[in-house]
Amino acid sequence: MAQTIDIANPTRTQAILNEYGLRAKKKFGQNFLTDLNVLHNIVETAEITAEDYVIEIGPGIGALTEQLARSAKKVLAFEIDSQMVEVLADTLKPYDNVKVIENDVLKVDLAKVISEEFGDNAHVKIVANLPYYITTPILIQLLRSNINWDNIVVMMQREVADRLNAAVGTKSYGVLTLTIQYFAQATLAVKVPASSFNPSPNVDSAVVKLTPLKPTTVVENVGKLFGVIKGSFSHRRKSLWNNMLQTYGKDAGTKEQLTVALKSAQIDPAIRAERLNLEQFTQLYLALRDQNLTQ
Known part of the structure; x- marks a missing residue:
């Protein structure tokens, strides 16, 4: 099923970018991950099995999607960039367990989509290489949406990752920290240097695993x-x-x-x-x- 050369291979990534005349779009926070070790670590951290249904956010040219598809039962990927959707139709052609939806994940009813695509009582895991500029809104929406998930594994700017477990009274402590604390336990899984991307961002990244928690005090709203x-x-x-x-x-x-x-x-x-x-x-x-x- 798999391509001979992984999408994330630096040479193949560049070939895809050249073929389609692609450049990373700043407005979508695009950086293409070209480190297979990091991708494998993401899949391992999420503990993807053949029974799992996976939601991916921002698949880009499909580097992470490909790795997820090799382990998961089905992958549903949300991509906001119409040009990338066309590329994905080609790069992910070998994988019949992947569906790409052209939409902004912040504007969809995830509970409805999960029910329609995966059925009820599915083991759902959410995996994403999140655009830096919109990491916080996406995390907050995922946590506050009325969906059941086994874990969330996301890559984000290292500075944002540090905010997830920030101590009370520190500069990093705030609304995001408290949202995480109410819904989940956050664990820093992998540190990712800027050199793992094409083009390289100006900051380092981190992969974080969120495991659901029951709030100590449940509120009705x-x-x-x-x-x-x-x-x-x-x-x-x-x-x-x-x-x-x-x-x-x-x-x-x-x-x-x-x-x-x-x-x-x-x-x-x-x-x-x-x-x-x-x-x-x-x-x-x-x-x-x-x-x-x-x-």
Whole structure:
């Protein structure tokens, strides 16, 4: 089934780029991975088996897709670049277990697509070499979407990877960190130098594995919980109180409600959001909800 020469082989990658007159498009954050060892590590990290259904985001010319197809039952790849979709029709021709969908993964109903393409109760794994400029929105959407997944293995900018497990009070700690903590356990699997790509980006990358977790405190509306968290971080250098006034209002009645909520959650109004852990944010959300302030 496999091609004689892997798509990720540097010589073949360049030949494909030349054949189609391709150049990495900055607007899509494209860099073509040409390190087979890294690709094999990604597949091994995701523990892909013949029973697994895989969703890939941003397949490019198909280097990772090819490796996934050799191990998985079926691969569903979302590609936003119409030119790449045409290339993939050629490079992935030997693999009948791959389907490419030309669409922005942020605009699709993943739960519906998974049900239609994989059926119910499928073992779904999500694998991607994420464009740097859109890593955070994609991760947050994947985690907050109503889908069941066995693991998520994604390559991202090393700086973003460091934010996933950032400690409370550090510069890297923020909304993304808390989103990860609520839904998953993050493990740094592979460090990837810039030299593994064509063209080489200006930064190093990392492969991260996310394993699903059950939240310590389950809330009935996760979107509203993270609305509270996002508002609290709207201006990192401002106090929690000032950010809450900006979010909820500055009239006397609202100030009184906020004061009651903060006291109930046992949180100092003068603290900055970066000093609060997930459990404290959860208690703050519940207290704000009781004051009818959550948006």
